[in-house]
Amino acid sequence: MIPTASQPVKVMGVINVTPDSFSDGGRFAAPEAALAQARRLISEGADMLDVGGESTRPGAEPVAEAAEIERVVPLIRAIRAESAIPVSIDTVKPAVARAAIEAGATMWNDVTALRQSPDSLAVAAELGCDVVLMHMQGEPGTMQAEPHYDDVVEEVAAFLARRAAEAMAAGVAQDRIWLDPGVGFGKHRIRHNLPLIAGLDRIVALGFPVLLGVSRKSFIGALDNDAAADRRLGGSIAGALAGAAAGVAAVRVHDVRETLQALRVWAAIAQAGTTSA
Numbered sequence: 001m002i003p004t005a006s007q008p009v010k011v012m013g014v015i016n017v018t019p020d021s022f023s024d025g026g027r028f029a030a031p032e033a034a035l036a037q038a039r040r041l042i043s044e045g046a047d048m049l050d051v052g053g054e055s056t057r058p059g060a061e062p063v064a065e066a067a068e069i070e071r072v073v074p075l076i077r078a079i080r081a082e083s084a085i086p087v088s089i090d091t092v093k094p095a096v097a098r099a100a101i102e103a104g105a106t107m108w109n110d111v112t113a114l115r116q117s118p119d120s121l122a123v124a125a126e127l128g129c130d131v132v133l134m135h136m137q138g139e140p141g142t143m144q145a146e147p148h149y150d151d152v153v154e155e156v157a158a159f160l161a162r163r164a165a166e167a168m169a170a171g172v173a174q175d176r177i178w179l180d181p182g183v184g185f186g187k188h189r190i191r192h193n194l195p196l197i198a199g200l201d202r203i204v205a206l207g208f209p210v211l212l213g214v215s216r217k218s219f220i221g222a223l224d225n226d227a228a229a230d231r232r233l234g235g236s237i238a239g240a241l242a243g244a245a246a247g248v249a250a251v252r253v254h255d256v257r258e259t260l261q262a263l264r265v266w267a268a269i270a271q272a273g274t275t276s277a
Helices: 031-043 065-082 094-103 120-127 152-169 193-198 200-204 218-224 233-246 256-276
Strands: 010-016 048-052 087-090 107-110 130-134 177-180 250-253
Touching: 010 031, 010 256, 031 048, 031 065, 048 065, 048 107, 065 087, 065 094, 087 094, 094 107, 094 120, 107 120, 120 152, 130 152, 152 177, 152 193, 152 200, 193 200, 193 233, 200 233, 218 233, 233 250, 233 256, 250 256
Parallel strands: 010 048, 010 250, 048 087, 087 107, 107 130, 130 177
Antiparallel strands: none
16 A cells, blocks of 8 residues: 555544443443543544444443433434534444434444344445444354454455445445454454454455454553553554555544554655655
8 A cells, every 4th residue: 555644544533432341441421521532533633433332342231222322322413513524333233323324423333244133234225324344253242252263364354255245235335335354353362363464455455445443452462461451552553554554444543643643654654765766
């Protein structure tokens, strides 16, 4: 990838409207705090926001459909009242996705790649929004129970290609489909996540925009023996830069300003190298 100095990849800012998020410990569960966080991420330069009302960390308790809608819809409406920034809804439930899109969201980010419900593919096609199809081995409650791959990059790429084809067969427009390799979802911290990040070009080669989420993931803590999620900024930026080098379209992050700064410096260095050659 040859980046531009101004914008190498898009940056998606994360807002977890949950009391049990692994990354922020429920800091934005209250509506006022969530909206303040949205304003902050927008002011820091986020290109889009990802709003989630149900934690997908290992062992997380399921959230009732109505409760999830109650968490996310008011925030999406509040964001839309102030800004035209694209908003993604992070959910596995078609009814939540529908309510969020009706409230002003423009993307459905589904960690199950639209497999949670038999209605998911049809609803995605009906809504006509962008959809993110993510790879996950197993489901959130059990995904870290001894995940196994013979070739993690090839298996993830094959799954995503198959799900994209199935989504298009169900009526989802090709230009609405994004792919996410699912770093940290049903993968061993070191044995699977590092080769997957190193092989991102194989995912990018499928021809769909790729969304990469490495921010504050546990593989970073495993590498430096630090369990604290809020002390993983350096590793998160390193992962984002690896994604940018592989050609991903966007990175999903908790720290927008710092990630944008790193991406812009990386891109400026790359551009200086091509112009001086």
